[in-house]
Amino acid sequence: MKARAELSAADVVQMLAALDRRLESIGLRTQPGVAVRVLELSAQSDAALTDYARVIRTDAGIVGRILKLANSAAFAQRQPVTSLDRACVLLGLERIKSIAIGFYLCRSAADPEGGDLSGRVWGQSVLRACLAAEAARLTLAELTSEAFVVGLMQDAGIQLMPALVGRGVYAGLLRDAPGPQVLFERETLALPFTHVDVMSALAARWRLPEVLTKPMVRHHTAPKSGKIAGSIGRLHRIAHFVGGLDLSGGAESPAIPGLGRELGLQAEQAAELMRLATQEYRLTCSVFPGATPISDLEALAERVQTRLIAALDRGVEDLSLRSGNGPLDLVVSGQRIQIHADADALGQAVLYILGDGGERVMSHCFPVKQASAAALLRAVAVEPPADRSVLDQITTYLNRLAA
Structure with missing residues (x-):
């Protein structure tokens, strides 16, 4: 069987069709219905919180998690919140959109036998989602909920790979706890498809809109330099940015490529981004089924922030004042x-x-x-x-x- 790196365009079409059949055989749902209705709502500029509440109120699983979140110390309510409508008001429209779409997609893509790998992937994916949402808030505020979903789902295929290629085979690729880019490169050279292909097949099964699908499946491909117009191009930059961050907890990682060109962040914005993302992560991680919270979040956040600021200080393709006498x-x-x-x-x-x-x-x-x-x-x-x-x-x- 050819490795992914050796496939022609025609081979890729056949591979994705075979992958869809394989996903069917392991019991994944063809379409998370409530998530689709929430996505349809998100495309309507006049959709209100009450519209979202009406769609999700029949699902006790998500309603219970939203009520638990609304009653957490972060919202400091004097009286218990027992109404879904009230909880939605407290959490706000963008957070409800992010949680509702993410919850159903996360649940639909879960591997019941995924064990530690599945929990770790989802735990890191929720942090990527929070980072993506905060990056969007800094650069394109109208797409924060879409950025959250892209960040959450772009690596969802990883935890399904053992069931698709064999747990022993995939364990070999996971040696040394590689970062996402290294893992993707190993898959490309050793396997007939990658976790990105799995997400592409899932997105097609679920009929996700292009504004979500394209940034997800392109997140390991560097965006074009220069001015990028359109929601897909801008979300691609955010997806590539958060997808390149090593959240495995290792003490060392490569420099973050293209950081400034993608987002135009300043050093102080990078620090604020990490602060807000970790704050949101603590708040929302428990909402998502199967996500194992990152055990040493503070230390990881500090390492990632240090790398971000170091990359900015080095002026890695940054559109800001360069140090020394550089341009x-x-x-x-x-x-x-x-x-x-x-x-x-x-x-x-x-x-x-x-x-x-x-x-x-x-x-x-x-x-x-x-x-x-x-x-x-x-x-x-x-x-x-x-x-x-x-x-x-x-x-x-x-x-x-x-x-």
Whole structure:
């Protein structure tokens, strides 16, 4: 049998069809009905909390978990919350959407014999979901619930792989507790399909919308550089970001690639993202069936945060002020620019106008010590912004070059 890396496009079509039949044979549901109704509601801009409550109130499993969450210390209610409608108001629309969709998909994708692996995968997936939702809140607030579901489900196929390829076979790939990217690469070279293919087959069975499916199945593929338009492209960046984080608890992990290009985070935002995500994780992890809570969450969060900030400080493809005399990459009045020292002329620098794909479409050379930020922008027909902080960034950078 060919490895996934050797499959042609026609082979992939046949493989996914065979995988769908295999999923049927291990008893997975074809379509989580309530989740689909919740998804339909989420596509309606005028859907209210009462609409979601009406859909889920017939399922005692999720109602009980929502009531338990609403009665937790985090919401500090003087009287017990006994009404689903009241609980929904307390939790808020976005959280209810995330929990409702995630609960049903999580339950539908569960492997009853998955044991420790299944619990660990779901526990980490809930944290990825919280990280994705907080990253979305910082960059595209209208898609926070979709980002949560993408983060939750993008690695759901991992815990089904032992049942599909053999528990002994998959145990060999799990040696040394690899991070998600390493595990994906091992699957690609050794198996006829990967956990991403499993999620792709599940999404097709469940008829999930493209805005969820495409970011899920592309999360191990780096997004294109430059400006990305559309919900799918932006969710892909978030999925790739959270999918690249090693949450296995290891003390070391590779640098996080493409961090700044994907999300444009600043170091202080990375710290806030981790704080809010771990706070939400503590609150919601118990809602999801089969998820084993991460045992040393504080230590893991600190390690991940340190790696995030280190990546930002190194300026890994970041669109922010670079350290030292590296290039400065900024978006000013809607136009992306880049400034750096001219390697061939002492005391000179170059400003480039960049296209949507990051290509240099125009250049302007200037003496560093005589340049002002506003005059420099006007020289390339970019209107200086009203926000002084952008001009201050350019001035600070020019002063560094001149020092």
